[in-house]
Amino acid sequence: MTHAHSHTAHHGAGHVLPHGSDTDVAPDTHVAPASDLQAEILDLDAEVLAEHIASITAWLPLEEEPRHVVDLGCGTGAGTFALLARYPRARVTAVDASADHLNRLRTRAAELGAADRVRTVQADLDADWPDLGRPELVWASASLHHLADPDRTLRKVRELLAPGGLFAVVELADFPRFLPAGAPGERPGLEDRCHAALAHHHAEHVSHRGADWGHKLAATGFTVEGERTIAVNIDGAHNEAVGRYALTSLQRLRESAADTLSTEDLDTLDRLLDTNSPYSILHREDLAVRTERSVWAARPA
Template sequence: MTRTRPHIGHDHDADSQEEILDLDAEVLAEHLAAITEWLPLAAGPRRIVDLGCGTGAGTFALLDRFPEAHVTAVDASPGHLRRLREKACARDLADRVHTVQADLDDDWPDLGAPDLVWASASMHHLADPARAIRDIHDLLAPGGLFTVVELAGFPRFLPADAPEERPGLEDRCHAAADRFHADRVPHRGADWGPMLTGAGFALDAERTIAVHIEGSRSEAIGRYALSALRRIRGAAVGALLPEDAAALDRLLDTGGPHSILRRGDLAIRTERTVWAARRD
């Protein structure tokens, strides 16, 4: 459910975005499952809407958690939805997933009256999230739950003293990327609690989950770090010192001796905050 209009065809940027969404789902699967287990629900929902579903991380975590549920997966990107449908077929879940292409900054599609609406890393992309939250409140069945999940920016992967020739490089890249996105995505890092209660929701619960996963647990963590830093480079490189830009490019050169894929000291470090709000 990004604000970028969908492309016709399948370009490199779309490929890279789908790759990082798939890797995010793979390496953070345990944390996502823990969030679905934590949801304050007296009974399993039957009708779920996944807003800004991407390639399906939340959709499949919810289907695993609630085996009687059906999910309507909504995203603006036809490529994301195509990838999600492929996964659903591969997992023999196609009969429990319905995809809807929609940009929720425009007219809302008919999404029925779900018991649970899930929005992971998608609300901050909206031009007017307060309006969207009011619409979600009206959409939900009475007593239904709206869950907002947001990451605290892109994860960190490198130790503070890395790389050796430019210690602290990753923090400087993140700071430059944050400045780049400040006006373009002004709702990143928002406190969604007041917006939820302002729209008429009762805030049932809120929690922040610290994520720390050592790179030795999965080779996918190196690929995840590579994809994430490539995306950060696109936003940050114009504001970096030449020495920092050169050091970042050495990390991203998969054929070079300094490639991030060759490092044995990677770890995923980030936080996820979850808000669970109920329609009375």
């Protein structure tokens, strides 16, 4: 079950998809190409955290149901489909730089009978902006910190919104954790060291990770009307999707952390990632998804 709580403290932004360089994974781990792996993580994120995403859309301070929503950095559509479910009369413009992600989103929309409610736009938000209309709600989940100039995007959104419109910013506080304390037995603390290596990687390559988005929103002409932090703790016992989510997420983490981890840690991580091994993370019954996400709801001042 997903547990949620609200408070006012600001948390650093993170992302469920740490950007890595060339894939550096042992050949017997059967890792998909980076683009396929990223899309799989996004799909699993939507499946495993569906209740959590729905709770965020339900919390948004909207007095009337929006008719037009823009999903910035939509990925494969976790937010898009949650918003379509929450607002049954709305149509969503889903924006992403990846043609593959948008193709997957359109396929899923057709499967759900919602193709006529979704418009996809391929665009680089650090370049020229496309015409996105005048939405009543703009949603940006785990996307702003990857931009070269997120302040420019915040200003663009302020100009884009219809009068009285709402901007929802969702950011992951940290990369999810999956293993219990003290695991694995042969290398206790492995996940902590992986997270420290990932933090080092992000400090060098994702400069806006950890930004104070409440401050940034205020500085670019928004009034923050609500802020919420949701703690996620999903038991992985008897939940096959959590195992797949842990596998693909740790595969992506390895890409980013490989240059910093010790040989012993990499060997242990590779055993966890080897789907043919009896030590594979897919065989563990003690997994859980533990993370936090922070949400800011703001309107143009």
